[in-house]
Amino acid sequence: MKKTPRQYQIDIVDRTSRSLAKNKAVILHAPTGAGKSIMIDMIVSRSIEKGKTVLVLSDARKIYTQLVKECNGTEINANVKSMMIFPGQCYVGMIQTLIKRPMIISQLQELGKNLILLIDECHISTSTKLIDYLPEAYRIGCTATPYGIIHKHLPIYYNDLVEGPQVDWLIQQGYLTNYRHKSRVPADTSLLEIRNGEVTDKSNEIVFGAQRVYDGLFDDLREFPFKKCVIFVASIKQADALNERLLEAGFQSTRYHSQVEHGDYELAKFTTLDMANILVTIKSLSKGWDYPPIDMVVLMHKTLSTSVYQQEIGRGSRLYPGKDLFTVLDYGMNWKQHGLYFEDRPYSELWKKVKQKGETESPAVCKSCPSCESILPVSARKCKYCGYEYPEPEQILAQGEMVDLTDEYHDMVGKKISELTPVELANYAKIKNKRPFAIRVARAQEQIRHGFLMDFAANMGYKRGWIDHQIIPIEPIEFMDIVLR
Secondary structure: OOOOOOOOHHHHHHHHHHHHHOOOOEEOOOOOOOHHHHHHHHOOOOOOHOEEEEEEEEEOHHHHHHHHHHHOEEEEEHHHHOOOOOOOOEEEEEEHHOOOOOOHHHHHHHHHHHEEEEEEOOOOOHHHHHHHHOOEEEEEEEEEEOOOOOOOOOHOOEEEEEOOOHHHHHHHOOOOOEEEOOOOOOOOOOHHEEOOOOEEEHHHHEEEEOHHHHHHHHHHHHHHHOOOOOEEEOOHHHHHHHHHHHHHOOOOOEEEEOOOOOOHHHHHHHHHHOOOOOEOOOOHHOOOOOOOOEEEEEEEEOOHHHHHHHHHOOOOOOOOOOOOOEEEEEEOHHHHHOOOOOOOOOOHHHHOOOOOOOOOOOOHHHOOOOOOOOEEEEOOEOOOOOOOOOOOOOOOOOOEEEEEHHHHOOOOOOHHHHHOOHHHHHHHHHHHHHHHHHHHHHHHHHHHHHOOHHHHHHHOOOOOHHHOOOOOOOOOOOHHHHHOO
16 A cells, blocks of 8 residues: 655655756655655656656665565566566666666667656766666656765766755654764774775774773663664674674674675564664665664764765664654764764755865765855855854863763753744754754844844854844744744
8 A cells, every 4th residue: 555645745756857857867855764765656657657668776685675566667687687678667677787788778778768767876876887878868866865075976967956855854844753862982083094985894893893892882772771773883794793792791682784694584683573672784774774663873883974874873763653762872973074963954055066176075065154154165164255254163072971962952842943042042053053044033033032133143153243234024934933843
């Protein structure tokens, strides 16, 4: 039985259809948990009704299996050596398989503009070779993390982005679970080595395999309550070693990766057999795997990829009865580079941004000026458009200290936007990266509570001259009665 689409899903599909007709190659952005599979099914159905042929593509076996079921498409898997392609039907294929099937590709080429490629996880560059074989086909790429500075093929192979809702909007609307982000620095991260734009597996094993790191993890697992916990590590070797230590320490643990014998059984110990409440795994389960009961995610590694970071945390975001929050324990201080999970991000700019000389490959290279809302490099201390100067960062974590990075926000949960003090509104703006929205609220509040704008500016670190440039609205703003979740 198919699920009834939500209004925002219908809106995204409508906007994608209009953009596709105009731009031919479009990215559909939808955060983890936004219901991407429903939107893909809607696009397939609409396209087939118009007589188009749709080829749904994936490079991950778990996602491929889901897409076959959801789209009711004809499979093109490793067992299919050749087949007839009939116009007006849906096919679901593994990218790695199709590249090796020239007879099938030649039939797809004959379809020309009547073929629509629907590419899941399009931020992964595996699909580019196949796209080159089918240059006349229209294409829609789906991703939760469209970061052009990391995934350099995105602005080359796509002409537009249809932006979906932000994670925080989905939380506020009750479609995703809110979370707490706790960070500890029990490891000497100076020993981490970077090669080819990512931290090496070996250095992750050395740093996060130290005995005091294990001891800190075991203490935290005993202190913070959870029902189902997934621990992401960097390598198979690290997963095996950590799982062994957890079992020795008396925890109910199992591990899952490509080299585990009877992997489905080991995973079932965690998901259905109730034999383990801790699962140690690598990034292979960071996408295409949904298990809503997860209420704790542990990042036992350091990653330079914001895509990996968001996908791993997203495993805990699904709704589940009795789960009001999920917890993230971040041992690699990944939040410092990638931000908090529920921060708003300017995807409409990030997808097409390319690396400039001297910039890092973090997608956090963009930020919005809180005064004039211009897009600036994250390293900028002063806005070149309006002169706004950023305050110096305040928070520095001491070695081994455990800090809850989201505590100040959860103290506001249950309050209306209109009830926030200037200090709370400033904290909200910083934690959720909602500075333009918070500025609008502060302007509106100034009509009712004289001096509010000045107190807000002080807590934001803005200079007094900033207030002179603010325009106070004449009419009250409708969003003041929104209750924070």
